[in-house]
Amino acid sequence: MNDRLAIYSEMAQENSWLSILPEISLGVLALLLLVLEMTLPKERQGLILRLALFGQVVILLAGVVFSSLFGVATEHTSFNGLLMHSVRGDVMRLFFLLCSLLVCHLGHQYASRRGLPQVEFIHLVLIVTAGLMLLAQSHNFILLFVALETVTVGFYILVSYSRGSLYSLEAGLKYLILGAFSSAILLFGIVLLYGAGGNPQLPGSSGDPMNFALLGSFIEANPDNILVLAGTVLVLCGVAFKIGAVPFQIWIPDVYQGAPIPVTAFLAVASKAGGFIVLIILVQGPFAPLERVLVPMLGAIAILTILFGNLGALSQKNVKRLMGLSGIAHAGYMLLGIVASFQVPWAANAVVFYLFTYLLASFAIFGVMNNMGPLEDGDMTLDDFKDLARKNPYNAAVLAIGLGSLAGIPPLAGFIGKLLIFIAAFKAGLYGLLGVAVIGVVLSIYYYFGWILEVYFWPSLVKAESEETIEPSGPGLIPAANSHRIVLGCLTAGTLILGFYQGALSYLL
Amino acid sequence: MxxxxxxxxxxxxxxxxxxxxxxxxxxxxxxxxxxxxxxxxxxxxxxxxxxxxxxxxxxxxxxxxxxxxxxxxxxxxxDSDKIRPKIFTIVAGGLAFALLAIGVLGLFASGAGGPEPELPMRTAASLSRNFGYQLFTKYMLPFQMIGFLLLAAMVGVIYISKKGPTASSDEPEKE
Structure with missing residues (x-):
């Protein structure tokens, strides 16, 4: 009995809580917000929001300074192999922190315009972010599943946050049912892998097949085991739901349309990035020996995803559905990078770079959307953006640069992101996939530029049809605070700078 | 027996x-x-x-x-009695079931799902103590995370279900 206790106390020693200090700080901050909301008097509630934003900035800066980016980067595990600390994991932690900061900013603006409570929103965003950050470092299926569920449960609530709106509640219900379904598929896959990997009759089995390293060596020893193949496919199906890849994309337009704008942005960027980082961890880790099966499977999914997203977005007038469908297409391009990463190892880093460009462009666009339009944002269409260039040139410019980056126009960051992935695919010899992706990009230029056309050339479009001048009749812009202008400016500047100079992220490659 | x-x-x-x-x-x-x-x-x-x-x-x-x-x-x-599944739903469900059945039968036919010999027990799963030790040592981090998960769920339920002034006044009719 005593020697067993010794083993357990050794296990407890491995729990190096300091290495996940950013996540713990986020959790503590989230709890602090709830306590302060109860104790502070009404007139001082504004303090809570400042504390939340300030706390996140501090965590982000501390994360940059103390991250492994500047030190000697060594991959090591902690928490008995539950977590794997790597440079990519640290980069993604900063990515999610940045997302959380932007979402809190947008959410503050959104909620104060509509009179929704704000503290609960930020509380949930913080918990979801902590979950995403742990997801990016997971090295064990149990931790992966718990982190994923923390993220998903938070999103169920955030999607239906605007609870006076029927769209929002409907979106929340749809996301809840389909999310639970996908979690069940993922769990079933994990169980199959666990059952196969723990079978002592098979070579390479281990006592802890949940661990990615041990599972990887088991799969390498039995690449043809039926249970392993079935489990792998089911796990990847669960992940495909998160990134919105065909055939698990069906929820995206409805949920994106119904969710409040900040949450749509959070879903589009952070939830998708979470899915992709899990995919990278799995494909480069335990599932690497299954290349023979995974390359055709993921390749087919990538083709379908690119085509579905772009074709669906072509005729879309509702801007949030448009962003959702074009987001599916972006997921397809990134899947192309994942497929290429079997041959070209740096392709996974190209996907991470792509995620950063996607973050900058998407948050800029959603920020502009947040600035305008009717209170019921589920109905916002391209018509609401008519003649924005004359009404508010600053927002129009931000929107145009963001859309241009998503479309992949040369001087902008989105172009470099796409270029890196396409080069990787070319080097990996995926010519067919590359052709489909290029067709997808050409299609996407049509609908992105249609949007820009509405913003800049609306008067001339109308004049061509009838000679009388028609005043745009959409609801006006809301005068935005200076802080919002600064945030939008920073995002746009980031898009421009990353387009010309990628040195800051070149260590990834 | x-x-x-x-x-x-x-x-x-x-x-x-x-x-x-x-x-x-x-x-x-x-x-x-x-x-x-x-x-x-x-x-x-x-x-x-x-x-x-x-x-x-x-x-x-x-x-x-x-x-x-x-x-x-x-x-x-x-009114749940009156809700009848559509023909399309039944056909799709039947098709999915048939595919799954073919998959499982294929598994057995290939011999991979065949009877495995009985395995020795690693740890007695009957003792709650074994679960406790694992939970509070190796799986301490997921255990704590589940605490936050439940907290988030609780906050969400209270937020969504509580009565109060609903925010948006121009509530649209869903078509």
């Missing part, structure tokens, strides 16, 4: 699970769910996982289904 018991409990679990889905009355569905859970608990007992069996009955058959029943009674669903 053990084989016969296994088949009885497995058949009972599957049958009640099917009846749960097929039943028109939601209260009946919840009752069939209990039967199904108890059947699973019996299967756990046969695997000598007594602790899991007890948890299965206490948490699932007890707490969770009682919660379901509360909600069903609160909602007072009356």
């Amino acid at each position: 053990e084989d016969i018991l296994f088949y009885i409990f497995a058949a009972g679990t599957l049958l009640s699970a099917f009846l749960m889905v097929a039943s028109r009355n939601p209260v009946n569905s919840a009752m069939f769910l209990i039967v199904s859970f108890v059947g699973i608990a019996a299967l756990f007992v046969m695997l000598e996982s007594y602790f899991l069996a007890v948890i299965q009955v206490l948490v699932y058959a007890g707490a969770v289904v009682v919660l379901f029943l509360f909600i069903i009674m609160l909602l007072d669903v009356e």
Whole structure:
């Protein structure tokens, strides 16, 4: 009995809580917000929001300074192999922190315009972010599943946050049912892998097949085991739901349309990035020996995803559905990078770079959307953006640069992101996939530029049809605070700078 | 003897699970769910996982289904009898079932799902102590995270269900 206790106390020693200090700080901050909301008097509630934003900035800066980016980067595990600390994991932690900061900013603006409570929103965003950050470092299926569920449960609530709106509640219900379904598929896959990997009759089995390293060596020893193949496919199906890849994309337009704008942005960027980082961890880790099966499977999914997203977005007038469908297409391009990463190892880093460009462009666009339009944002269409260039040139410019980056126009960051992935695919010899992706990009230029056309050339479009001048009749812009202008400016500047100079992220490659 | 018991409990679990889905009355569905859970608990007992069996009955058959029943009674669903599945749904469901059945049969035909020899037990799953040790040492981090998960769920439920001034005044009619 005593020697067993010794083993357990050794296990407890491995729990190096300091290495996940950013996540713990986020959790503590989230709890602090709830306590302060109860104790502070009404007139001082504004303090809570400042504390939340300030706390996140501090965590982000501390994360940059103390991250492994500047030190000697060594991959090591902690928490008995539950977590794997790597440079990519640290980069993604900063990515999610940045997302959380932007979402809190947008959410503050959104909620104060509509009179929704704000503290609960930020509380949930913080918990979801902590979950995403742990997801990016997971090295064990149990931790992966718990982190994923923390993220998903938070999103169920955030999607239906605007609870006076029927769209929002409907979106929340749809996301809840389909999310639970996908979690069940993922769990079933994990169980199959666990059952196969723990079978002592098979070579390479281990006592802890949940661990990615041990599972990887088991799969390498039995690449043809039926249970392993079935489990792998089911796990990847669960992940495909998160990134919105065909055939698990069906929820995206409805949920994106119904969710409040900040949450749509959070879903589009952070939830998708979470899915992709899990995919990278799995494909480069335990599932690497299954290349023979995974390359055709993921390749087919990538083709379908690119085509579905772009074709669906072509005729879309509702801007949030448009962003959702074009987001599916972006997921397809990134899947192309994942497929290429079997041959070209740096392709996974190209996907991470792509995620950063996607973050900058998407948050800029959603920020502009947040600035305008009717209170019921589920109905916002391209018509609401008519003649924005004359009404508010600053927002129009931000929107145009963001859309241009998503479309992949040369001087902008989105172009470099796409270029890196396409080069990787070319080097990996995926010519067919590359052709489909290029067709997808050409299609996407049509609908992105249609949007820009509405913003800049609306008067001339109308004049061509009838000679009388028609005043745009959409609801006006809301005068935005200076802080919002600064945030939008920073995002746009980031898009421009990353387009010309990628040195800051070149260590990834 | 053990084989016969296994088949009885497995058949009972599957049958009640099917009846749960097929039943028109939601209260009946919840009752069939209990039967199904108890059947699973019996299967756990046969695997000598007594602790899991007890948890299965206490948490699932007890707490969770009682919660379901509360909600069903609160909602007072009356029209559920009139909701009939569409032809398309039935065809799609049948097709999915056929595909799955082909997959499982293929698994058996290839021999991969065939009978495996009995394996020695690694750790006695009947002792709750073993779960406790693991939970508070190796899996401490996920354990703490579940705390935050439940907190987030609780905050969300209170937020969404509480009465108060609804924010948006221009609520649209959903088409």
